[in-house]
Amino acid sequence: MLAASTRDIALAEDALADAFERALRTWPEAGVPDSPEGWLLTVARHRQSDVLGSAARRTSVPLPDADGSGRTLPAPLEDTDPDRIPDRRLELLFACAHPALDPAIRTPLMLQAVLGFEAAEIARAFALPSATMAQRLVRAKRRIKDAGIPFVVPDRSVLPARLEPVLEAVYGCFAIDWQGSAAPTVRESMAAEAHYLAVTLAEMLVDEPEAWGLAALITLSLARTPTRSAEVYVPLDEQDAAAWSSALITEGEGHLRRAAECRRDGAPLGRFEIEAAIQAAHCARARTGVLDSAALRTLHEALVVVAPTLGARVALAAAVARADGPAAGLELLDAIDDPALARFQPAWATRAALLAEAGEHEGARAAYAKAISLTTDIPTRRWLEQQAARLG
Amino acid sequence: MRYTLLLHYPEMSLDELGEEGMAAGQEAFRSYAAALHAAGVLIAGEVLQPSSLTTTVTAASGTLQVQDGPFASTKEQLGGTFVIDVPDLDAALAWAEKAPSVQWGTVEVRPTATHVVDGQWVEG
CATH class of the missing domain: 1.10.1900 (c-terminal domain of poly(a) binding protein)
Incomplete structure (x- = not known):
């Protein structure tokens, strides 16, 4: 900054x-x-x-x-005029997520340059040796200097394209692959930093729907922290909604409204805004006591259009199954034509659950076995083993 | 099926790594081994001393030679091995991806051809 x-x-x-x-x-x-x-x-x-x-x-x-x-x-x-100062921070965020920098270093760079974390702390969060992380940070900073990466907020005409990597990097701080080795406290503190960064970014940009969408997504996901445990895996639909943070849900819903308000008429929904809306639909269960599965199906359909990742497509199959029954979900799973599906754990876990629900116990058992073999997270593994054992 | 995960990475001294870096690395490997054990897939795990402590023995040239140092002097050295028993290659890869050193080196995943049980070679 x-x-x-x-x-x-x-x-x-x-x-x-x-x-x-x-x-x-x-x-x-x-x-x-x-x-x-x-x-x-x-x-x-x-x-x-x-x-x-x-x-x-x-x-x-x-x-x-x-x-x-x-x-x-x-x-x-x-x-000095304190109101001018946050603009500098925005410029720094754009520099840290410049396309000329390796995507993997953008989040660590933001943590260090914008939030003042030390290389060792960042290394811990990313399960890297501190020397390795420090070296990568130094290299990235030298590149900023030597390549002449500017500290400017990009022009409106290129802002949408340049904003995407900034949002991705902030999201990256929230969704660090924890490798099962980082302590839960480190994980929680990094999620809190991501929340701060996302909200600050949205406020500084004022009227960027996707920035507000990301702020909403992270805030609403954080609201469910009380039901998350390092020892036991509890699926989202079975979490105790009464334990979720109503303050964070209210805040997240506010961010989501801001996203909708500042989206220009006819402009398509962005990936983060849709994902935030999905989180909001789940969080609404805390108030209403029921899950609006039809709304969730629609949102997941929209997400696949905007971001057709393997994860989004498997999640859509699960959402369709929740709304229309297991057969409809299995049909969608079978329609996914991607060689990576064969070793994609969520696909097997979803298939197993849907087959079990459809009464096809033999197929469910095989799918659970495959899902378990691909699961390296122990609490998730235990949960899948319990589900498989229920089939008898 | 049995697979051996061969962990190759550039060697770093304690000085280069720092006390904290060493502690973090040890914690990562402790946690990884604990997860392999809890999942019931771990057969054996070894983290090796630096390659400078290697002694290489060969009689391939006709005479027996005992040499100081590793067989191949490369930047990356074999730093450790994990033998795991999992249903297939997909599962072996899932574990290889979680090996701490995949972040700073490479992990080779090799299926076992044969291994010894009670002094006898057995398939797989």
């Missing part, structure tokens, strides 16, 4: 880390300033110009003190 003026992320990070430390020391006593982000960035920017001015003064920067109430920005910072 501070890198735009100097194009030097490493320096900006140092300054930001300092500001964070300062904030952590100050806030507990003085209270949170009106605009915490603005405050942090302003402090960090002052810090940065200091380094550029004189390296020797680095250790003796006259950091401002918050006034007693902590309700206003510290006096020496009045000359």
Whole structure:
């Protein structure tokens, strides 16, 4: 966020880390300033110009003190306009998800450059050795500098295309493949960071439907965290809806409304908006007590049109089965013509459940065996084994 | 069917890896082994010492030679093996994809031709 003026992320990070430390020391006593982000960035920017001015003064920067109430920005910072500062963060997000950077490094780069995470923490979340992650981050930052990747918010004409990788990278922070090795606390904290990034991004872009869609998707998924467990797998339809966070559901529904409001007439729904609507339909069970399976089927049909991935197609088969019975779902599963289907765990788990529901126990047993053999997550494996055992 | 997962990766010293990096790697392998065990597919798992501790023995040239160092001096070395018993290649690949070192090296998946039980070679 501070890198735009100097194009030097490493320096900006140092300054930001300092500001964070300062904030952590100050806030507990003085209270949170009106605009915490603005405050942090302003402090960090002052810090940065200091380094550029004189390296020797680095250790003796006259950091401002918050006034007693902590309700206003510290006096020496009045000359900067905090409202302008978030724009810089937006520019940095676009730089981190620039098409010229390897897609795999975009999320880690955002975590480091925008949120100030250390390479070791990011490495833990991605189940990589810290040295490897640090090396990849350094390489990416050098590439930004050497290739001259600009710190700008792309023009309206190219914004939709350039926004997609930004959204993907923020989503990537939410949907890290956990490899079964990251501790649940790391997982939860990364999901919270993704939530913060997505909502901030949507607010800064103001009227981008897909940005609001992503914010809604992550918020609504987070609302179901209380029913998630590292030890036991509980399928979505069987989760206790009363335990979900009603505050996050309300917030997510608000984001989803914003997405719909700012979508231009006739513009197609985006992938994240549809996925958020699917989450919203599931979350509505908390209020209504029933699942609107017809609405879910329609939403999954829309998702397959926008994003015809193998996962989306298998999910559609499951949604159709929920609404119209197992035979209709199996028919859709059989119609999927993709060689990857044979080793796609969700396809086998879905097939097994639908065959069991249709009373075809022998086929169900075989499908469960295949699904189990492809499952490396132990709680999911246990659950599938229980389902298979019920067939007798 | 039995498969051996052969883990190849560039070797890193403790200095290069750092204490924390080493701890994270050990935790990843602990968790992986625990999952293989809990799934009931693990036959054996070995993580090897660095290839600099290898001694290579050969009589292929006619005379017996005992040499310091690995057979092939390449950037990536065999760092560990897991022998697993799973229904088919799809399942073996599912586990290979979850091996921690797939993130920084390569994992070869090889079906077993024959293995020893109670001193006797048996098929598969």
